[in-house]
Amino acid sequence: MRGHGQGRGTVGELGEFGLIRELTSRLTTTPAVRVGPGDDAAVLSAPDRRVVASTDVLIEGRHFRRDWSTAYDVGRKSAAQNLADIAAMGAVPTALLLGLVVPADLLVTWPAELMDGLRDECQVAGAAVVGGDVVRGDAITLAITALGDMQGHEPVTRAGARPGDVVAVTGWLGWSAAGHAVLARGFRSPRAFVEAHRRPEPPYQAGPAAAGLGATSMTDVSDGLLADLGHVAEAGKVRIDIRTAALDVPGQMADIGKAVGVDPLQWVLTGGEDHAIVATFPPHVKLPARWRVVGEVQAPSAAAQVTVDGEPWRGAAGWDHFGG
Amino acid sequence: MRGHGQGRGTVGELGEFGLIRELTSRLTTTPAVRVGPGDDAAVLSAPDRRVVASTDVLIEGRHFRRDWSTAYDVGRKSAAQNLADIAAMGAVPTALLLGLVVPADLLVTWPAELMDGLRDECQVAGAAVVGGDVVRGDAITLAITALGDMQGHEPVTRAGARPGDVVAVTGWLGWSAAGHAVLARGFRSPRAFVEAHRRPEPPYQAGPAAAGLGATSMTDVSDGLLADLGHVAEAGKVRIDIRTAALDVPGQMADIGKAVGVDPLQWVLTGGEDHAIVATFPPHVKLPARWRVVGEVQAPSAAAQVTVDGEPWRGAAGWDHFGG
Incomplete structure (x- = not known):
């Protein structure tokens, strides 16, 4: 029998804590991360004294299809979607949290490769995955929260456009x-x-x-x-x-x-x-x-x-x- | 016909933007909220220069039952669960973001009263709901992210207990x-x-x-x-x-x-x-x-x-x- 560390078997077989270990083992960190995954909450630097936050939810069949996209690409794309919201406020992305719903019969490779995608897209943006939650459910669902730092800029909202701009x-x-x-x-x-x-x-x-x-x-x-x-x-x-x-x-x-x-x-x-x-x-x-x-x-x-x-x-x- | 502002009808009838308007109209704010719901992302004060963040996912049937708990109580409880994670790091809760999955045939009163519960529990803790996302899906699912501020304290993690404590x-x-x-x-x-x-x-x-x-x-x-x-x-x-x-x-x-x-x-x-x-x-x-x-x-x-x-x-x- 192969070790679960290789991502073999289903998430139901691996269990909640095993799955969390498998997923967090894939993550990298940044200097902004003071306390990473595994505690009650993550702690991050917010040097600007203002933190930017946005949440998106993606559901299989509605926002992505497993026959069109690999788990890795779903991770890249769903991270990108959220990190772009942070950038669009004029902020620098710092962190991502993942709420994940997975069916028990899903192979562990899927969330594992999803996490690789989230991690790599975070790295492109200068951020890190710092926490999350995994629960069992019927439809694969990702709830992603991205955080960012204003780095001295004023937030640029949707309001503010003036005639002549x-x-x-x-x-x-x-x-x-x-x-x-x-x-x-x-x-x-x-x-x-x-x-x-x-x-x-x-x-x-x-x-x-x-x-x-x-x-x-x-x-x-x-x-x-x-x-x-x-x-x-x-x-x-x-x-x-x-x-x-x-x-x-x-x-x-x-x-x-x-x-x-x-x-x-x-x-x-x-x-x-x-x-x-x-x-x-x-x-x-x-x-x-x-x-x-x-x-x-x-x-x-x-x-x-x-x-x-x-x-x-x-x-x-x-x-x-x-x-x- | 009654106005949708009263929360009549289903979420499918109300549509995404109508539902978001209905939900955000119920929110209150705090001085920490610089940019609230409705933009690409929220912006919050983080006076300590460190922000604390935690995400939890709750699914109907697994984490709550509509025949046992009102939507309002589900809101109170799911906010409490997340805000407690922030407090348990030694931080003061500041904000909450909600990722919400709702079936199209759900009456609008349910997410509306859920939001009232989230808002009121946030007020107990000194926080505010600052953003989120609503999508359609089969199972009511809540993904809640809470944020907090360390207010000068050092984060208290799960590690650190010493013999004799x-x-x-x-x-x-x-x-x-x-x-x-x-x-x-x-x-x-x-x-x-x-x-x-x-x-x-x-x-x-x-x-x-x-x-x-x-x-x-x-x-x-x-x-x-x-x-x-x-x-x-x-x-x-x-x-x-x-x-x-x-x-x-x-x-x-x-x-x-x-x-x-x-x-x-x-x-x-x-x-x-x-x-x-x-x-x-x-x-x-x-x-x-x-x-x-x-x-x-x-x-x-x-x-x-x-x-x-x-x-x-x-x-x-x-x-x-x-x-x-």
Whole structure:
């Protein structure tokens, strides 16, 4: 019989404490971690005297599929989603906590590789997994809480956009949605888009950098550019216009669009899971090369709060997680 | 038709954003909350420059039953469980984040009253609900993350107990377990024990106070006194002996024990959900009246790490959440 340390067998066979040992044995730490996993709570440095916190829940079948993504990629992606929320406040991610629901008959390799993915994505962002809880249940469910430090910046909320500000994006737009369209039709390529769907690459450093550059509002693109800018427009009581000519639609994305009969602009404007960062800046701010100006903030009007080339967008703007 | 603001209808009818509005409208805040719910992340004061964080997951049927507890009580209890973890590090609770899974056909009143319970328990502890996420799923699931501030104290971990230290408890032991035994047999009284099961009262202030008194180790009693002291003994590489004569078995608890054929000591020693706090202190420390010395820390030996009146306890010491 092989040792459980190899991750053999089911989580039911391994038991709660065995599983926790297996999962925590995979973790790495950072200097910010004062007390790591295994006690009543973790203790972390918060040098700025302000801590940033965000929680997301992901359920198998709804937010990820085991036949489309490895456990490792689910870990990378779900960590990325939360760490991007921290960056989008202008903060530096420091830690992640995991609440995990697993069926008893799940092989230990799955949560073990999930944890590897969470750990590695944390390392990309400069953070560490510091704690969590594992319970038995029918549906694999991840509840992830990310923490961060403001490092002297003021939090950049969704409110604060002013007429005349430019709207700028950094990161990827529509790549995950295009990859999803490929996978949904049973294909595995083009690889770059499938990979983008499986493992987004949020521009973590751009969040604190934008705060330092004087961003007036900021959010991560999780529900789609138009939907998330809708929150910015609503919170700031402004109108936002996006110029499609300024958006980047890569040739290969256009090819996928042709192949599956979808306007790729739909992916760029309404695809969410790349976790790009969108922010508004005063017009005089000189933006680093990785930011792309895609629109401008206008005075509020009776028309739609977010427009595309001056008109309301006729596609589906984001989605309601409870609808459909 | 009544407004959704009254919490009528199902969560599916209300939709994700409507439900989030309904839930956040019930919240209160504290001066520590810099950015509350509704943005990418919350921002909180962390005056000590160290933040304490803990996550727990609770699933319907496994951790609570809707026919035994109201949504409000589930909120009170699940918040209490997490906030107690913060106090048991010696910290003052500051905030709570909620990851919530709800079936589409659940009446909105249920999560709304859950939120009221979370809010009120947070207020007892001096904290506030600052954020979260709501998704649709089959089983009601709560993932709760609590945060806290060390306020100048050093974190009191499970390690650190030294031979010669006294073991002291504050809060309630066995009340929730006795209440559970009553409910499991279809009764609703004695009320005090049923209430204790539905709504524990952790001694939040005792955690930071114990840190100030020089506690050498501390934990909250969530799996049972013997099981949780087992973690303390293991982490500190010591043996711990509990004296049953020092434990408080109220007359009414003894009566319930007689009625249901259970030794009430079993509840006091292995019942967890009251979230008492147990700590070890150097023998010279003068403990406040609400602490009860129940045992002592001894040098390690080949015998069981936690003993009761010098002998291994023959009952079931705690439980494995994946077993059975």
